[in-house]
Amino acid sequence: MTESIGSATAAPMMDIGTVTTPVTSVQDLSKAYYLTNVRLETGFVEEKRAWLDSPVITHTRTALKTLRIADGRIAEVLDATSVVPPGAAAYDAQGQLMLPTFRDMHIHLDKTFYGGPWEATLPTQHGRADRVAQEREVLPKLLPLAEEHTAAMVRLMHSHGTTVCRSHCNVDPVSRLGNLEHLKASLERFKDTLDAAIIVFPQHGLLASDSVGLMREALQSGGVSYVGGVDPTSFDHAMEKSVDTTVQLALDFNVGIDIHVHEPRETAIPAFNRIMDHMEKNKQLQGNVTFSHAYSLAELSKEELNDIAARMKALGVTLASAVPLGKGTMPLRELHEAGVMVICGTDSVMDWWDSFGNCDILQKAHEIARLEYRSTEYDINRTLGFATGFVTPLNDKGEQVWPKAGDEASFNLLPASCSAEAVARLPVRNAVFHRGKLVYGAVPKAS
Ligand SMILES: [Zn+2]
Numbered sequence: 001m002t003e004s005i006g007s008a009t010a011a012p013m014m015d016i017g018t019v020t021t022p023v024t025s026v027q028d029l030s031k032a033y034y035l036t037n038v039r040l041e042t043g044f045v046e047e048k049r050a051w052l053d054s055p056v057i058t059h060t061r062t063a064l065k066t067l068r069i070a071d072g073r074i075a076e077v078l079d080a081t082s083v084v085p086p087g088a089a090a091y092d093a094q095g096q097l098m099l100p101t102f103r104d105m106h107i108h109l110d111k112t113f114y115g116g117p118w119e120a121t122l123p124t125q126h127g128r129a130d131r132v133a134q135e136r137e138v139l140p141k142l143l144p145l146a147e148e149h150t151a152a153m154v155r156l157m158h159s160h161g162t163t164v165c166r167s168h169c170n171v172d173p174v175s176r177l178g179n180l181e182h183l184k185a186s187l188e189r190f191k192d193t194l195d196a197a198i199i200v201f202p203q204h205g206l207l208a209s210d211s212v213g214l215m216r217e218a219l220q221s222g223g224v225s226y227v228g229g230v231d232p233t234s235f236d237h238a239m240e241k242s243v244d245t246t247v248q249l250a251l252d253f254n255v256g257i258d259i260h261v262h263e264p265r266e267t268a269i270p271a272f273n274r275i276m277d278h279m280e281k282n283k284q285l286q287g288n289v290t291f292s293h294a295y296s297l298a299e300l301s302k303e304e305l306n307d308i309a310a311r312m313k314a315l316g317v318t319l320a321s322a323v324p325l326g327k328g329t330m331p332l333r334e335l336h337e338a339g340v341m342v343i344c345g346t347d348s349v350m351d352w353w354d355s356f357g358n359c360d361i362l363q364k365a366h367e368i369a370r371l372e373y374r375s376t377e378y379d380i381n382r383t384l385g386f387a388t389g390f391v392t393p394l395n396d397k398g399e400q401v402w403p404k405a406g407d408e409a410s411f412n413l414l415p416a417s418c419s420a421e422a423v424a425r426l427p428v429r430n431a432v433f434h435r436g437k438l439v440y441g442a443v444p445k446a447s
Helices: 128-159 178-189 212-220 239-253 265-281 295-299 302-315 332-337 361-372 377-383 419-425
Strands: 004-006 032-047 056-070 073-079 090-092 097-100 102-107 162-170 195-201 226-230 256-261 289-293 317-321 342-344 411-414 431-434 437-444
Touching: 032 097, 032 377, 056 377, 090 437, 097 419, 102 128, 102 317, 102 342, 102 361, 128 162, 128 178, 128 437, 162 178, 162 226, 162 256, 162 431, 178 195, 195 212, 212 239, 226 239, 239 256, 239 265, 256 265, 265 289, 265 295, 265 302, 265 317, 302 317, 302 332, 317 332, 332 342, 332 361, 342 361, 361 377, 361 419, 377 419
Parallel strands: 032 090, 102 162, 162 195, 195 226, 226 256, 256 289, 289 317, 317 342
Antiparallel strands: 004 437, 032 056, 056 073, 097 411, 411 431, 431 437
16 A cells, blocks of 8 residues: 555556556655656657658657656656665656646636536526526525535546636625635635636626626635626626726736626627727736637637737737637637637536536647647647646747756646647546645556
């Protein structure tokens, strides 16, 4: 029982040589330890093919390394042949690939059926009004179970390799600040294993549900990083006043903005531009505003998209997407290549808005790869960044840029030979580390 460290629930490993099945329960690693046989990407392999005029990238080169981890950081990256000092704590990554931790940057951790019995969404007669009506009924019933449900979602995130997230949290006339209080308490329980930022979210409409006072109370209570919002025209029926009030809240409490906009281009684009007008006047907002979903960007011509992307880039607007399938494909690649920061999230795991979320952000990169990229080694490799905040082992030129000594030791170990295989095949996450601490899975002791 002392030969490995981690959880007996870790999924069986595959493909990578002989792997010891871990048997112990989750426990702390030492503050300083060695991790041997870690597979790191070192570059691309370019080869000539008879039917092609010039060499092409066919594979990704990797090397086995030993890492020394101390005080939550990668202290040293050593050759695999380096001798671990006698008596030092050492664990064996068994040749598995190391990837940076995944980031779930749009999730609603405060409200879910997940953690309880299965519930699919109900059909609607009046669109989102029915979802809000259901929400009014369900929120008070769920509040006593909320911490348990949030904990189940965090464990699901951990099991998929995510240790950084940004969560919306309802502030509305039904739950008032109840969801926020429970979410703060829940996240406090996970403060050593999950970096989480909170967005206070007037789900029933900032103006439509007369929630400005509640939002002020929520922001006053502290621990909040962003003012949220939803559809200034279709929810609040007063785009300019809704946007201006949201911006004023952000300025008054010196926080960012992360606003849901599901509206069509006719109303969404003017709202985006009004927010960006405010950003031009208020430098403190620059680099601290996120447009969530923004489906309208999929309706734009190439030229229109280029124009708004240039403005978003100049002002540091981030685009958050749950990567919708079956609608107009979101131009996430185009936005990324235009220099806009693109982040991905689960949104709902299992609630009255959606039934499909699974907290697997690597799967979001996989979906973006399938929707917008070619299935080549290089293109699939490049999509990993959508899951990792664009912290990637290789840069666009194929130079190794991660991990370096001094980087935070937040990473996954997976049974894959390279990033492209990981994105394409979605292997299990066998060991998940946050700041040097094992938060899910297992690694055996090095022999
Ligand atoms: Zn959302």
